[in-house]
Amino acid sequence: MSVTRRYVLFPGRHHLLTQFQADYLQRLADDGAATIVWAVTSANHENTKRNPIPYHRREAAIERFSVETGLRSVVVPIFDTAPTDRFAQVTLKTVTVATGIDLTPENTLVACSTPAVAGLYAELGFTIAPVEDAPGVSAERPWDVLLKVAAGDDSWRKLAHPATVDVFDRYGLPAVVRSVVNDPVVGDEGGLTATRDYRTYVEAFADAATRKWTAVRQYVQPGRIVDIGCGAGAVLELADRDDTLHESDLIGVEVARHLYQECVHKKAQGVFRNANVYFYQRNVLGGAVLPDRSVDTTLTFALTHEIWSYGQQRASLLEFARRIHEHTVPGGVWINSDVCGPGDRNRLIDLRLTSEDGSNPASPRTDLAELSSAEVTAYVSGLSTRARLDQFAVDFAFPVEFTARPDGTVRIPFGPAMDFLTRKDYVDNWLSETHEQFCGLDFGDWVELLAEVGFELDAASHPIRNDWVIDNRIAPVASIADLDGNPLDWPTTHAIIVARRPHNT
Incomplete structure (x- = not known):
């Protein structure tokens, strides 16, 4: 196929280049007469x-x-945007800004095998070369070849162009693809959940960072300090200001793309004084991030319940603990601060909730996932505490069974009751928060899990109760009693765990 146009615009993510693409583009370019403009979309996304x-x-x-094909090329990064029917215009303008090249229907042919994207350019008057989507063509698409990489199928090497094979091998990218694509926890866009409002998440974590750091600072060992699930880096900022840690390496590991990018931005803006501050966008469950026996202190704040919730509960948490044990130096420490269930979480209790602080629909809704985030927030925030329990039971990712009793109380296991009471006010991220279980483990379960991995529990480890949450959020609208009607004290809600790897391991 020969063209006389000066440019061939080739938009796509281009994670992998195929031999078919090489042959096809060489025909389009008419033996080098046209320049290939590679518009690399999602250029700001990785992992x-x-x-x-x-x-x-x-x-x-x-x-x-x-170089290997003899094609004259220009490569332009296209940052991800919100879904828009003007994506073609955005791409064309980005090319112009980056290169000075003005691509028009008169001087440019668009090579695109995705019908929806090709249609956007066709509407602007561009002629489309359909690449793998052409009639009669049975070539493997690049994404299908990439999935072979993820599956460990070495036939990808025959389908990919040698340039891709070379770069993949030199930089160990097959292992990266296998780890990321096959990850059972992380979503398509590099986060644990697609429904989280990261703005409110970052603000809440920043507000709590000083309190969290103050609570654990005395257990931190200088050297290589790693904060897994570092969010936007708020705790590492406090560690950076600690003069006694100025010779330590401060390493943040974050899986959520939005938060990782904020960390990188802070570092670029000079927020950190320590030159040895590094950030990785990684999921520790997907493989080792740091070498064995190389970390003096590992910090995890409000993370382990997410691993439990989005993974395979105890199995995933056990694997996570093993990873930390492996990368901890003998004598090193893992400091974990997170929510924790009551010690007798399977015990039945009678829970009384007010129904006078909001509306009380006849039944809970089953369609919240179809609403916008703002609509979900507005609806849930308008419910009474009692009605919110019914809605929680529908949306919670873990089974909740309770019985409404004639006296107005609800008979429910202690763990699910506290899961609801500690989550009922998180209306801004309702569908995200209801995917997470706070009370999957109690403190005794933690002691058992850490011993199984090989950690020794420091005497400083202890369950705690967040009295501010009890006094201000829970007690005003709820009360608990045993099955004989005797009032019960509110249980522990959190735990601070200081686990050490023995020196002789």
């Missing part, structure tokens, strides 16, 4: 299931591909 390869590696493979 996600949809975008496992970072842009700079994709660009390297494209440039090597161009």
Whole structure:
């Protein structure tokens, strides 16, 4: 297929280049008469299931591909945008800003195998070359070849162009693809959940960072200090200001793309004084992040319940603890601060909730997932505490069984009751929070799990109760009693765990 146009615009994520693409583009370019403009979309995304390869590696493979094929190429990163029917215009303008090239229907052919995207350019008057989508073509699409990489199927090497094979091998990218694409916990866009409002999450964590750091600072050992699930880096900022840690390496590990990018931005803006501050976008469950026996202190705040909730509960948490044990130096410490269930979480109790602080629909809704975030927040916040329990039972990712009794109380196990009471006010992130279980483990369960891994529990470890939450959020609208009607004290809600790897291991 020969064209006389000066440019061939080739939009796509371009994680992997195929031999078919090389042959096809050479025909389109008419033996070098046209320049291939590679519009690399989602260039600001990496380490996600949809975008496992970072842009700079994709660009390297494209440039090597161009040298080996003799194609004249220009590579332009296209940052991700919210879904829009003007994506073609955004791409064209980005190309112009980055290169000065004005792509028009008169001077450009668009090579695109995705019908929906190709349609956006066709509406602007561009002629489309359908690549793998052409009639009669049975070539493997790049994403299908990438899935072979993820599956450990070495036939990908025959389908991919040698430029991709070379870059993948030199930088160990097959292992990255397998880890990210096959990750059972992380979502397509590099987070645990698609429904979380990261703005409110970051604000809440920043507000609590000083309290969390103050509670654990005395147990921190200098050296290599790693904060897993570091959020936007608020705790590491406090560690950075601690003069006694100025010679330590401060390392943040965060799986959520939004939060990781905020960490990188802070570092670029000079927020950290310590030159040895590093950030990784990784999921520890997907493989080792740091070498064995290389970390002096590991910090985890409000993280382990997420691993429990989005993974395979105890099995995932046990694997996580083993990873930490492996990378901890003998004598090193893991400091974990998180929510914790009551010690007798399976015990039945009678829970009394007010029904006078909001509306009381005849039945809970089953369609909240179809609403916008603002609509969900408005609806749930308007419910009474009692009605909110009914809604929680529908939306909670873990089974909740309770019995409404004639005296107005609810007979319910202690654990699910506290899961509801500690979560009922999180209306801004309702569908995200109801996917998480706070009371899956009690303190005794933690003692058992850590011993199984090989950690020794420091005497400083202890369950605690957040009295502010009890006094201000729970007690005003709820009360608990045993099955004989005797009032019960509110249980522990959190735990601070200081686990040490023995020196002789």
